[in-house]
Amino acid sequence: MATAKERAEALSRLLDALPDGVFVGILTPGSSQGSRTLVANPAVKRLFGMPADAPDSAVDPFAPLRFTDGQVRTAFLNRLTNEGSLSNYLMRMHRVDETSVLVDVTAHVRPTEGGGILVDALLRDATEHARLNDRSRELYQQLLEAEKMAALGHTVSGVAHELNNPLATILSWAERLAEMPLSDVGRRGVEVIMSEAERAARIVRNLLTSSPRKRPSTRSMVDLNHVIRETLALRDYDQDARDVSVVTALSAGLPQVFADAHQMQQVLLNLTTNAEHAMVGAHGRGSMVVRTWHDAERNVVSMEVTDDGPGLSAEIRNRIFEPFFTTKDVGQGTGLGLTVAYNIVREHGGHIKVESQVGRGATFVVEIPVNDTALSPARIQTMPTEAGRRAHVLLVEDVRTLAEAMSDALRHAGYLVDTAGDGEEALARVRQGAYDVVVCDLKMPRVSGMMLYRAIAAGSPALARRVIFVTGDATAADTERFLAESGCRWLVKPFLIGDLLRTVRDTLA
Numbered sequence: 001m002a003t004a005k006e007r008a009e010a011l012s013r014l015l016d017a018l019p020d021g022v023f024v025g026i027l028t029p030g031s032s033q034g035s036r037t038l039v040a041n042p043a044v045k046r047l048f049g050m051p052a053d054a055p056d057s058a059v060d061p062f063a064p065l066r067f068t069d070g071q072v073r074t075a076f077l078n079r080l081t082n083e084g085s086l087s088n089y090l091m092r093m094h095r096v097d098e099t100s101v102l103v104d105v106t107a108h109v110r111p112t113e114g115g116g117i118l119v120d121a122l123l124r125d126a127t128e129h130a131r132l133n134d135r136s137r138e139l140y141q142q143l144l145e146a147e148k149m150a151a152l153g154h155t156v157s158g159v160a161h162e163l164n165n166p167l168a169t170i171l172s173w174a175e176r177l178a179e180m181p182l183s184d185v186g187r188r189g190v191e192v193i194m195s196e197a198e199r200a201a202r203i204v205r206n207l208l209t210s211s212p213r214k215r216p217s218t219r220s221m222v223d224l225n226h227v228i229r230e231t232l233a234l235r236d237y238d239q240d241a242r243d244v245s246v247v248t249a250l251s252a253g254l255p256q257v258f259a260d261a262h263q264m265q266q267v268l269l270n271l272t273t274n275a276e277h278a279m280v281g282a283h284g285r286g287s288m289v290v291r292t293w294h295d296a297e298r299n300v301v302s303m304e305v306t307d308d309g310p311g312l313s314a315e316i317r318n319r320i321f322e323p324f325f326t327t328k329d330v331g332q333g334t335g336l337g338l339t340v341a342y343n344i345v346r347e348h349g350g351h352i353k354v355e356s357q358v359g360r361g362a363t364f365v366v367e368i369p370v371n372d373t374a375l376s377p378a379r380i381q382t383m384p385t386e387a388g389r390r391a392h393v394l395l396v397e398d399v400r401t402l403a404e405a406m407s408d409a410l411r412h413a414g415y416l417v418d419t420a421g422d423g424e425e426a427l428a429r430v431r432q433g434a435y436d437v438v439v440c441d442l443k444m445p446r447v448s449g450m451m452l453y454r455a456i457a458a459g460s461p462a463l464a465r466r467v468i469f470v471t472g473d474a475t476a477a478d479t480e481r482f483l484a485e486s487g488c489r490w491l492v493k494p495f496l497i498g499d500l501l502r503t504v505r506d507t508l509a
Helices: 004-017 042-047 070-083 127-178 184-210 224-234 236-241 261-283 314-319 337-347 400-412 423-432 449-459 477-486 497-508
Strands: 021-027 035-040 085-094 100-111 117-125 220-222 244-249 257-259 286-295 300-307 351-356 362-369 392-396 416-420 437-441 467-471 489-492
Touching: 021 042, 042 117, 070 085, 070 100, 100 127, 127 184, 127 400, 127 497, 220 224, 220 261, 224 244, 224 261, 224 286, 224 300, 244 261, 257 261, 257 362, 261 286, 261 300, 261 337, 261 362, 337 351, 337 362, 392 400, 392 423, 400 416, 400 497, 416 423, 423 437, 423 449, 437 449, 437 497, 449 467, 467 477, 467 497, 489 497
Parallel strands: 244 286, 392 416, 392 437, 437 467, 467 489
Antiparallel strands: 021 035, 021 117, 085 100, 100 117, 220 257, 286 300, 300 362, 351 362
16 A cells, blocks of 8 residues: 555656646635645646746735736635636636736635635636637638628629620610711710710629639730729729829830739739738828839749738738638638639739738739730631621520620621520521521520530531620639630620620631
């Protein structure tokens, strides 16, 4: 049988090995003093920032100076003495160096002779646990925000589709009218109609750009300077309201890049919006510089966004492109903007990097490779046609007013045009006649554009390669997949008649 000395030594070794603080002491209720310590293991000393070899008598976790607020100590002691025990009672307490620590206390008391109470307490550092809980709540809020943004994206996409049909009709007829002899008043009226319709179209595009729903990538040779000017014009009002000045230094003669102009706009919007929030949040105002240049040696076009905001620490710079990482308060940001920008740039074969120091602003640089062979004539398939024969176009559009404007423009350009109000009628016409090009809306009643395309591909693969789609909802996931699989050219409503005619010519080339 173990002796009392052996048992005491075993108990001492156990207390020393415990990761949690153990304290045993005597408290005097109503006294402004702390406690008389009987046992304090090394873990409780470390918890309060004391050396492990400090005398037990120096450890007094329930002394008034250990509490950040005297009322917290009073409430703790009253509850402890009234209930006799507490479990997982959280308190913010002071360490010996005056830093704070969140302590989880589980304690049991029993009365002693002389009016005091004997306290047996287990104390844990709950700071990291609380931080993880806060992070979990933050991630939960971010997921809720992401769900709300997805729902918003769905709503925006539907609204855009409904707006794009009438806008396309207005623009098409305004273009046709502009080609006709008009009085001065009539010409000014048409110019105003076209200008305001294009402005409304830009607003719709801006809504789609702000939407988190992914848009299919449709690349062409793009003037990055033009994209920047157009994007900054969309942000003029917000920047003026936030007292943010923007200076541009766009390189003349910048080579075009093979890119999706809409996605490049989304990258710039995310960068400039982040910069505005950082500057306004830190100083209430700000100044931003957007510039471009061509690195001929590496054959890349660079776009740089520099702000005079608070800057970024090394830790933040290393995580800045991570999904859901944000320095904003919960509910103020999803942490996805820069992730989306990063992914878009990488999909274009480019790079994005950040340079920053705390207190000295931040600079984001986007590099896109210049691809001189992207639209090489060797990549354009030609279609043999009979000499002198007028191309025959089948126009499939369920919006009658838009169909009339498009068919009128196509006939004016010299094409033979048949029209169909839906996919079912169009399929019957394809089976009865020979067409060189099919211009088809994607969303239609009964037989959709997708169903019509698959039927054409099954019966006439050559014609399937000469289908042009028009759509007012290019952000839907099923639309994206279908357009990618078909490989067909497509136009987003509202489009200019010139865009339609050019696309038909390219398809016939």
